[in-house]
Amino acid sequence: MDRHINAPISDEDAKNLRAGDYVYITGTIYTARDAAHKRMAEALAAGEKLPIDMEGTIIYYMGPSPAREGRPIGSAGPTTASRMDKYAPDLLDLGLKGMIGKGKRSQSVQDAIVRNGAVYFAAVGGAGALLSKRILASEVIAYDDLGTEAIRKLEVEDFPVIVVIDSEGNNLYETVVKEF
Amino acid sequence: MREVNVSEITSNIKEMCIEANHYLSPDMKKVFQEAVESEKSSLGKQVLDQLNENLDIAAADMIPICQDTGMAVVFINVGQDVHLVGGDITDAINEGVRQGYVEGYLRKSVVSDPIIRENTKDNTPAVIHYGIVPGDKVEITVAPKGFGSENMSRVFMLKPADGIEGVKEAILTAVKDAGPNACPPMVVGVGVGGTFEQCALLAKKALTRNLEEESPIEYVRELEAEMLEKINALGIGPGGLGGTKTALAVNVETYPTHIAGLPVGINICCHVNRHAHRVI
Numbered sequence: 001m002d003r004h005i006n007a008p009i010s011d012e013d014a015k016n017l018r019a020g021d022y023v024y025i026t027g028t029i030y031t032a033r034d035a036a037h038k039r040m041a042e043a044l045a046a047g048e049k050l051p052i053d054m055e056g057t058i059i060y061y062m063g064p065s066p067a068r069e070g071r072p073i074g075s076a077g078p079t080t081a082s083r084m085d086k087y088a089p090d091l092l093d094l095g096l097k098g099m100i101g102k103g104k105r106s107q108s109v110q111d112a113i114v115r116n117g118a119v120y121f122a123a124v125g126g127a128g129a130l131l132s133k134r135i136l137a138s139e140v141i142a143y144d145d146l147g148t149e150a151i152r153k154l155e156v157e158d159f160p161v162i163v164v165i166d167s168e169g170n171n172l173y174e175t176v177v178k179e180f
Numbered sequence: 181m182r183e184v185n186v187s188e189i190t191s192n193i194k195e196m197c198i199e200a201n202h203y204l205s206p207d208m209k210k211v212f213q214e215a216v217e218s219e220k221s222s223l224g225k226q227v228l229d230q231l232n233e234n235l236d237i238a239a240a241d242m243i244p245i246c247q248d249t250g251m252a253v254v255f256i257n258v259g260q261d262v263h264l265v266g267g268d269i270t271d272a273i274n275e276g277v278r279q280g281y282v283e284g285y286l287r288k289s290v291v292s293d294p295i296i297r298e299n300t301k302d303n304t305p306a307v308i309h310y311g312i313v314p315g316d317k318v319e320i321t322v323a324p325k326g327f328g329s330e331n332m333s334r335v336f337m338l339k340p341a342d343g344i345e346g347v348k349e350a351i352l353t354a355v356k357d358a359g360p361n362a363c364p365p366m367v368v369g370v371g372v373g374g375t376f377e378q379c380a381l382l383a384k385k386a387l388t389r390n391l392e393e394e395s396p397i398e399y400v401r402e403l404e405a406e407m408l409e410k411i412n413a414l415g416i417g418p419g420g421l422g423g424t425k426t427a428l429a430v431n432v433e434t435y436p437t438h439i440a441g442l443p444v445g446i447n448i449c450c451h452v453n454r455h456a457h458r459v460i
Contacts, residue, residue, distance in 0.1 A: 022226075035297070065247045065287040074285055075238075075247040080328045080361050102328070103361035103420070124227050124419050125328060125363035126450050129243035130234040147299050148247075148287050160230075162223075162421060173360055176422025180221060180415030 007156070008056035009097045015117050017163045019170035023121065024158040029058040029100070033079055035149040036142070037087040044090060051142030051151055054091055058098035058121075063148035064138070065128070073138040073154075077128030078102040081120070085109050092116045100161055104173060114169045121161035122172075134159045181263045182316040186272035188460060189256075189264075189318065193276025196322035196456035197252060198284035201244045204235055207391040208367075208428070208453050215365055215418075215425045224423025228365075231418070231451060242285075245452050246363075249286035250324030252277045252306040253384065259315035270308065278302040289327075309381065321388050323455040329366065329448045332358035335380055338442040344399070347372055347444050348407060354446040355411050355427070360420020363450035368411065368430045371445040373437040379445035386431040387447055388455045395432065404430045418451075428453075 005013045007027035017023065030052050032040070040050055061081050065074035081101025088099060089112035097118045102125040105113075113120055123131060137155040144150050164172045204212065216232055219225045238245040254273055258264065266272075281288060281303035290304065291297040313319070334357075336350040351370060358366065371382025395401050407430045417423025428451060437443060 020223075063247060063287065063289075065244045065249055066285045068242065068285050071243075074287070075244040075249075077247050079248065080331065082361065102363065104359060122360070122419065122421070124230050124234075125360075126246050126452060127230050127234040128247040129238040129241065129245060130230060132243055133237065147301065148289070162419075173420055176221075176223070176417070177359075177415040177420075180417060180422050180424055 004158070007058045007098070009058055010056065011097070011117060014097045014119050015167050017119050017166055019163050019166045019172040019175065021163040023161050023163060025058065025161060026157050026159070027155070029060050029154050029156055031060045031062045031152040031154060033061050033063050033149050034083055035146045036151050037084050039143055041087050041090070055095040056097050057095070058100060059091070059096060060154065061099065061101035064132070067138070073132050073135050075128030076132040076135055078123040078125055081105055088112065092118050105165060110165055110169055110171065113165050114167060117167045119163055119167060120165040122164045123161050131159070181261055183263050183265050184318055184460060185266040186264055186269055187266050189269070189320070190272045190276040190279070192320060192458055192460060193254065193273055193322060194279040194283070196320065196458060197277060197280025197286065197324060200322055200324050200454040200456040201249045201284070201286055202238050202242060204245070204452060205455055211391055211428045212451060215428055219418065219423050219425045221417055221423030223421045224417040224419070224425060227418035227421060228425070244286060246326060246450070247287055248289060248326035248328060249281070250326045250454065251290055252303060253323045253325050254306045254308045255311070255321040255323070255385070255388065256308065257311040257313045257319040259313055259317045261316035262318055273308055274304045274306055277306045278304050318460040320460065321455055321457045323388050326450060329358070329362035329450045332362045333383070333447045335376065336444045337376065338444055340440065340442050342442055344403065346442065347403070348410070350444045351407050351430070351446055352410060352414070354448065356414060358448050359416055362448045364416055364420055365418055365425045365428045365451045367428055367449045367451070367453040368407070369447040369449065370430065370432040372432060372434045372442070374435040374443060375437070376443055378435055379443035380447070382433040382435055383445035383447035386433040387449050387453060389431045389433070391429050391431070397434065400432050400434060404432050
């Protein structure tokens with residue numbers, strides 16, 4: 001079913017979403033991919049504070065292409081989520097409530113999603129130009145030196161995603177393939 | 181002997197990097213439209229419609245089709261009767277990539293060392309494959325390769341006894357493992373024969389083959405058709421969200437090999453399968 005939710009996401013919204021729901025997200029989300037996750041893991045290991053508060057946060061696994069003049073961002077589609085599997089469970093345990101990416105997740109990520117009442121969304125891989133139109137503002141807030149891999153704060157409006165793994169552990173990738 | 185100034189190669193490569201990242205090639209456009217019309221899953225159809233709209237926006241507003249504008253793979257075949265002047269050919273190619281990626285607002289996705297991982301900030305160096313061919317032309321193919329699909333590519337060193345059934349199984353294994361990660365509907369490039377490195381290169385070349393051109397070998401044409409059907413029966417579908425269109429095309433290239441081996445390279449690409457081709 002179609003749903004509209006706000007970000008940061010409430011515990012209730014996260015728990016109510018079901019695998020297969022088509023969701024439009026409005027509000028503030030953050031980008032982070034490989035290099036930013038590695039740095040956040042290093043910060044946690046050193047007992048330092050993370051650059052973003054994880055409580056209710058949605059992280060978008062994405063590194064944009066450069067913005068042309070007058071635009072907030074360039075092409076902005078999802079990257080493969082499994083490369084962040086090593087880092088995601090710790091962030092989920094710190095309150096991370098949603099992840100947007102594409103592709104399969106590990107069992108330990110799925111377990112951490114269930115344990116924390118979180119959700120894994122997929123955006124359509126390869127639709128970076130279309131998705132960029134749903135991003136109203138973009139600002140680098142940490143790790144600027146990482147270029148496209150810096151952490152960005154994004155303001156999004158009706159950003160289209162699909163629930164792949166829900167808080168009960170249902171996995172759309174596993175169920176839909178059997179239907180065809 | 182015909183003189184070609186390498187600056188001409190630079191300017192062409194610059195334009196081709198930008199072109200390949202914003203416009204679907206005509207052969208890909210045709211198979212993509214067929215997929216939009218024939219997909220049976222409603223969610224799969226929704227994904228294909230979104231990808232179709234994405235292509236329109238990319239071309240109209242000059243926003244790259246995908247944010248992963250790839251590592252630039254360049255195939256360059258230089259005619260034996262061409263005299264290249266004006267500088268080093270490798271530098272000229274990399275300068276074209278640099279200009280294309282910097283001036284074309286393309287993402288810089290290349291790191292200078294696989295372990296130290298510092299971004300080179302201009303997407304160089306390219307991966308360049310040189311060929312020397314008869315004639316007085318320079319033929320260039322630029323194929324920017326994203327790594328969502330590249331990471332799902334495989335090399336299998338099969339035994340001769342595995343035969344064509346082994347090749348089929350290898351292709352299905354690679355596609356099943358790739359699943360939703362490789363931005364399906366995919367294009368599957370397969371290289372059979374040669375050596376370890378040759379089969380991988382053949383697989384990459386297979387991806388750049390114009391989809392309207394057929395293999396001259398009968399069993400290869402049959403293998404391509406059979407594998408396309410079998411892949412589409414896997415149910416992975418557009419975006420991995422279920423459906424009947426998991427692949428748009430399977431291209432197979434072959435090469436002689438050793439009596440003891442049957443190497444198979446499988447290079448997976450997303451639905452865009454970026455490639456631009458020019459002859460100078």
